[in-house]
Amino acid sequence: MSLPILEAKQICKQFKDPVAINVLNDISFSVNKGEFVSVIGKSGCGKSTLLYILSTMDTDYQGELLIDGERMTGRKDHELASVRNEKIGFVFQFHYLLNEFSVLQNIILPGQKLNKKSLGELENRAMELMKILGIQKLSNKKPNQLSGGEKQRVAIARALINEPHIIMGDEPTGNLDKKNSEIVFDIFNQLSAELGQSLLIVTHDPEFAARTSRIIEMEDGRIIRQ
Amino acid sequence: MSVKLNISIARALLLARWKQTMVAAVGVTFSITMFIALLGFMTGLNILLDSLLMNRTPHVRLYREVRANPNQPVNLSSQYNRHYNFISSVKSGNSREQIYNSATIMQNIRRDDRVLGLAPKITSQVFFNEGNIDITGVVYGIDVEAEIRLFYFNDYVITGNTSDLKNVANTIILGKGLAEKLLADIGDIVQVTNAQGERFRLKVAGYYQSGVQSLDKTQSFASIQTVQKILGKPNNYITDILVKLKDVNQAAAIAGEYANNYETDAEDFKTANAQFETGSSARSVISYAVGITLLIVAGFGIYNILNMMIYDKMDSIAILKATGFSGKDVKLIFMVIALGIGLFGGALGLLFGFLVSLLLDQVPFHSSAAPAVNTYPINYNPVFYFIGAVFSLVTTYFAGFFPARKASKVDPVIIIRGK
Numbered sequence: 001m002s003l004p005i006l007e008a009k010q011i012c013k014q015f016k017d018p019v020a021i022n023v024l025n026d027i028s029f030s031v032n033k034g035e036f037v038s039v040i041g042k043s044g045c046g047k048s049t050l051l052y053i054l055s056t057m058d059t060d061y062q063g064e065l066l067i068d069g070e071r072m073t074g075r076k077d078h079e080l081a082s083v084r085n086e087k088i089g090f091v092f093q094f095h096y097l098l099n100e101f102s103v104l105q106n107i108i109l110p111g112q113k114l115n116k117k118s119l120g121e122l123e124n125r126a127m128e129l130m131k132i133l134g135i136q137k138l139s140n141k142k143p144n145q146l147s148g149g150e151k152q153r154v155a156i157a158r159a160l161i162n163e164p165h166i167i168m169g170d171e172p173t174g175n176l177d178k179k180n181s182e183i184v185f186d187i188f189n190q191l192s193a194e195l196g197q198s199l200l201i202v203t204h205d206p207e208f209a210a211r212t213s214r215i216i217e218m219e220d221g222r223i224i225r226q
Numbered sequence: 227m228s229v230k231l232n233i234s235i236a237r238a239l240l241l242a243r244w245k246q247t248m249v250a251a252v253g254v255t256f257s258i259t260m261f262i263a264l265l266g267f268m269t270g271l272n273i274l275l276d277s278l279l280m281n282r283t284p285h286v287r288l289y290r291e292v293r294a295n296p297n298q299p300v301n302l303s304s305q306y307n308r309h310y311n312f313i314s315s316v317k318s319g320n321s322r323e324q325i326y327n328s329a330t331i332m333q334n335i336r337r338d339d340r341v342l343g344l345a346p347k348i349t350s351q352v353f354f355n356e357g358n359i360d361i362t363g364v365v366y367g368i369d370v371e372a373e374i375r376l377f378y379f380n381d382y383v384i385t386g387n388t389s390d391l392k393n394v395a396n397t398i399i400l401g402k403g404l405a406e407k408l409l410a411d412i413g414d415i416v417q418v419t420n421a422q423g424e425r426f427r428l429k430v431a432g433y434y435q436s437g438v439q440s441l442d443k444t445q446s447f448a449s450i451q452t453v454q455k456i457l458g459k460p461n462n463y464i465t466d467i468l469v470k471l472k473d474v475n476q477a478a479a480i481a482g483e484y485a486n487n488y489e490t491d492a493e494d495f496k497t498a499n500a501q502f503e504t505g506s507s508a509r510s511v512i513s514y515a516v517g518i519t520l521l522i523v524a525g526f527g528i529y530n531i532l533n534m535m536i537y538d539k540m541d542s543i544a545i546l547k548a549t550g551f552s553g554k555d556v557k558l559i560f561m562v563i564a565l566g567i568g569l570f571g572g573a574l575g576l577l578f579g580f581l582v583s584l585l586l587d588q589v590p591f592h593s594s595a596a597p598a599v600n601t602y603p604i605n606y607n608p609v610f611y612f613i614g615a616v617f618s619l620v621t622t623y624f625a626g627f628f629p630a631r632k633a634s635k636v637d638p639v640i641i642i643r644g645k
Contacts, residue, residue, distance in 0.1 A: 052642075057547070057638050057639050057642075058639050077552060078552035078553070078554060081550050081551060081552035081555075082550060083550075084548065084549065084550045085550020086550070090548050090549065092548075096542075096545035096548070096642070097545075098546075099242070100238040100239055100242035109231075109235075109546075109549065110550055113549070113550050113555075114550070115228060158549070
């Protein structure tokens with residue numbers, strides 16, 4: 001249980017435009033398998049910036065990033081894309097579902113991209129996930145027919161389709177009301193507790209953070225408590 | 227599998243915005259339709275106009291020019307060959323207009339692989355007598371079969387029967403204008419006087435219309451034997467040998483060769499009709515230019531629509547990239563969209579182009595210059611369809627290339643953070 005899934009070593013980032021600002025300063029921490037970690041901090045403290053670096057989407061930083069023991073720093077665009085596809089699941093503040101596809105298609109899209117399972121297997125897994133998330137009745141609807149909470153749950157199902165090593169969330173409850181936030185949190189908790197899923201969630205909601213297994217608090221680009 | 231997935235994503239994006247897709251495709255369809263119809267019509271007309279000339283023009287014509295002997299006796303004399311000789315009042319010699327040894331020459335030319343065929347011809351100046359007026363005219367003595375085969379003689383005989391010329395002795399086919407002047411109907415007898423003043427009676431077998439009024443007022447045709455009789459010449463008397471070649475472009479070279487080999491004058495069609503090439507190629511260039519302009523304009527239309535689509539789909543591109551689609555995949559998706567529009571629009575365009583061509587083909591078109599043509603001439607050359615298909619794909623490829631590259635470079639972080 002102590003194997004680190006994600007390791008950040010002395011990560012620094014600067015915004016050079018309009019003036020050089022250190023957004024992240026010497027960030028080092030790791031997330032172990034099965035941990036439910038939340039990152040909190042005030043707006044502008046660099047927590048989202050950190051998340052995008054950890055998610056491999058942002059490659060403009062100094063320091064070193066390891067996912068699943070492999071070095072991500074300095075890899076090529078398409079290699080990082082396949083790492084994101086296979087090992088990381090994303091849940092954003094906004095759902096980012098494709099309105100052109102049905103809910104089911106949206107969920108299995110990353111799976112089709114990974115291309116390790118047949119379409120039938122992927123559909124079975126998607127249905128299973130939807131059952132866990134309580135949205136199995138929505139599979140043939142289009143995302144624009146769904147409520148905000150439902151959309152977010154579809155996005156979580158999509159994040160889970162490839163059985164990722166870690167799920168990263170950027171304010172996943174930021175756009176949701178109390179009730180739906182609660183549902184989403186319970187899902188995360190359940191994933192962590194029952195399936196041993198590692199999670200790294202950025203939030204500014206202290207209540208949400210308080211209930212996670214570990215809190216990393218940031219201020220002005222530094223980790224002040226973890 | 228990845229490619230297949232990308233194509234299915236592209237298809238979904240295309241169908242989701244099918245109205246936009248239609249507008250883009252209609253642009254391509256319209257331009258390809260116009261391209262095909264325009265080119266088919268223009269080249270059809272071009273071929274018609276060219277054939278007006280080319281059908282009746284020999285590629286090489288062998289004849290004897292009446293002219294002064296370039297080797298005057300004094301130049302041949304060894305006594306004066308170191309002198310500079312001035313000779314005044316040189317006259318054309320009494321050389322004959324006939325081609326010497328014509329039977330052998332024709333036999334040799336017929337054996338030449340480069341030659342499609344030849345037609346012997348006699349030109350003779352005559353007077354047509356109508357009451358007490360004489361009308362000057364020309365009777366061509368022709369080999370009817372060769373003339374029909376090589377110079378489409380039948381197309382220009384508007385009434386009457388060309389085979390009568392060969393089968394019935396002393397028959398003549400008159401130019402339309404000439405026949406009107408002579409008030410000669412088919413079956414009537416016209417009187418012809420040769421240069422020596424001898425009279426002949428010839429039966430009218432048909433009318434000929436070339437479309438050139440001045441020629442139709444003077445020209446007439448009879449068989450070689452008939453004309454030889456009018457002129458009082460033996461049956462080896464031939465003034466012209468008209469040669470059609472398999473490859474027109476060799477005309478100049480072969481003309482030179484024949485002139486040398488057979489000691490006659492030879493003229494190739496380009497020398498005789500220098501203005502012809504210019505007009506023909508200029509018309510082709512114009513029609514291609516218009517067609518290609520249309521396609522390029524359609525290409526810009528597609529470019530715009532794809533650009534719009536990318537702004538529209540920024541979120542989708544971002545999430546595709548976040549969930550593991552690489553820039554390459556995104557590029558492929560947009561290229562498939564562009565080429566899909568090109569393929570669909572292009573295929574419809576080819577079909578509509580063909581239909582418009584068929585329609586134009588039905589529009590009545592009467593020209594005295596081309597009595598055999600009743601509707602607009604259309605050229606259904608498959609080359610145009612091929613060019614249209616290739617060009618529709620090439621323009622859409624380039625129209626899609628830049629937007630697709632832009633899409634592939636979308637930074638998901640910026641989009642996702644922007645919300």
